[in-house]
Amino acid sequence: MTVTEARQQFISTWGAMGTHWGINRTMAQVHALLMISANPLTQDDIMAQLNISRGNVNMNIRELIDWGLVDRVIIAGERKEYFTAEKDIWKVATQIIKERKKRELDPMMKLIDQMSKVEGDKNDKDVKVFLDTINGIQKFGAHADDMLGLLVKSDENWFLSTVLKLIK
Amino acid sequence: MTVTEARQQFISTWGAMGTHWGINRTMAQVHALLMISANPLTQDDIMAQLNISRGNVNMNIRELIDWGLVDRVIIAGERKEYFTAEKDIWKVATQIIKERKKRELDPMMKLIDQMSKVEGDKNDKDVKVFLDTINGIQKFGAHADDMLGLLVKSDENWFLSTVLKLIK
DNA sequence: ACAGATTTTCAATAATTTTTGAAAATTTTA
DNA sequence: TAAAATTTTCAAAAATTATTGAAAATCTGT
DSSP: OOHHHHHHHHHHHHHHHHHHTTSOHHHHHHHHHHHTOSSOBOHHHHHHHHTOOHHHHHHHHHHHHHTTSEEEEOOTTOOSOEEEEOOOHHHHHHHHHHHHIIIIIHHHHHHHHHHHTOOOOTTSHHHHHHHHHHHHHHHHHHHHHHHHHHHHHSOHHHHHHHHHHTTO | OOHHHHHHHHHHHHHHHHHHTTSOHHHHHHHHHHHTOSSOBOHHHHHHHHTOOHHHHHHHHHHHHHTTSEEEEOOTTOOSOEEEEOOOHHHHHHHHHHHHIIIIIHHHHHHHHHHTTOOOOTTSHHHHHHHHHHHHHHHHHHHHHHHHHHHHHSOHHHHHHHHHHTTO
16 A cells, blocks of 8 residues: 555545544545645645535535634735644544534533423323433433543543553 | 423434434434333334334334344234333443444554555655554544443443542 | 235335535735 | 635535335244
8 A cells, every 4th residue: 555545545534434423525535635734735735636626625624614623824925725634633533522512412411401391290101211211311411521521621641541540 | 391292302302413423313213212112112103103114114223223222022922023222321322332433443443554554755744744643543543442442341330430530 | 834914125216415616705916 | 996816605416315115025823
C-alpha cells in the first residue's frame, strides 16, 4: 500500500464510518481530507480531490464549521478562503461529544423529564412498565451527562490515566 | 399529557433518536414499543400499534434480535411467536456499545493498523501529517477499546460509583 | 400427508436524503 | 463604482434507503 492509496483508503473509511454515526458520507470525507492535509485547502482543492460539486463542498464545509470541526483560514495576499481541521484526535472526539450531547442528549432528556410526570392508573401493568422505563432512562441520562461533562472538561492525559488505573 | 400520549411520544422520540445513531427509524420504534410493553407482543400487535407492514416488522425484529436487543418468547399453548425487549436501560446501553464496538470500531482499527505501516517520503509534509493522524487515531482507539471493555464488563453500580467519584 | 396458520422473502414502489449546477449574492481589487 | 473573482443558495435530478404486500416457505396439529 502506497501513501497515496492509504490516504484514499482513510478518506473512504472515515466516510463510511460517518454514515454509521448519523453524519453524511461526504461531510465525513471532507473532514478526513482536511485532517490529513498539512496545509489549509480551498473549496476548489476539495472539489478536485473528492470529485464533488462546488455546492456540495460549500454546504458540507458550512456544516463542519458549525460542528466546530473545521475553521476558515485567511491567508495574507490570497483571495480565496482556506479551510483547516483540528488534527488532535482527542480534541476532535471531545468536540463531537460536546455537540452531540447538546443536539441529542439534552433535548431528549428534557422530553423524558416531562414524560416522567404523567399521571396514570398504576394498576395498569403497561403504565407501570412505561414509568419504570422512563425513570430508568432519566437516571441513566443524568449519569451519562455527568460523565460526558467530565470527559469533555478534562484533558486527555488526566482523563485516560485516571480512568485507566481502574482497569488494573 | 396522558399516558397514551406519553407512550406515543416516547416511541416517536426514540425513533428519531435512532436516525442520529445510524439505526433506522422503524427499528428504533419497534424497540421502543417493546421496551414499554409489559407483555411480549406478536408481529400483528406491532403492525397494529405502529401502523407498518408485516414484512417491515419481520425484518426489523430480525435485526433487533441480531443486535441482541430483542428476544423471541415461546408462550405455551400459543401458536404465534412473541417478542420482548430488555428493559434495564444499562443493559440495553452496554449491549449496544458491545455490538457497535464489534461492528465499527474493531474493523476500523484493523484498517488503521495497516495504514500505520505504510512507507513514505518523510520529507513530504502531507505524508508526515497523515502518519501522525493515523498514529493518533491508533493510540486513541486502543484507549477507547480498553474503556469500552471496562464499561461493558462492569455492572452499573460498580462502574458509575467508581467513575463518579472522580468528579468530586 | 394435508390443511390451516404463521413467518419469511424479495421485487416493485415509495419516501427520503444527497448531489448537482447554474443563477444570485457577496466580496475584492483597481 | 464597475467588473472580476469567489461564495452561497436552492430547485431539480440522482442516488440511496425504507416499506409494502403478495407469493413462497415453513411450521403445527390431526
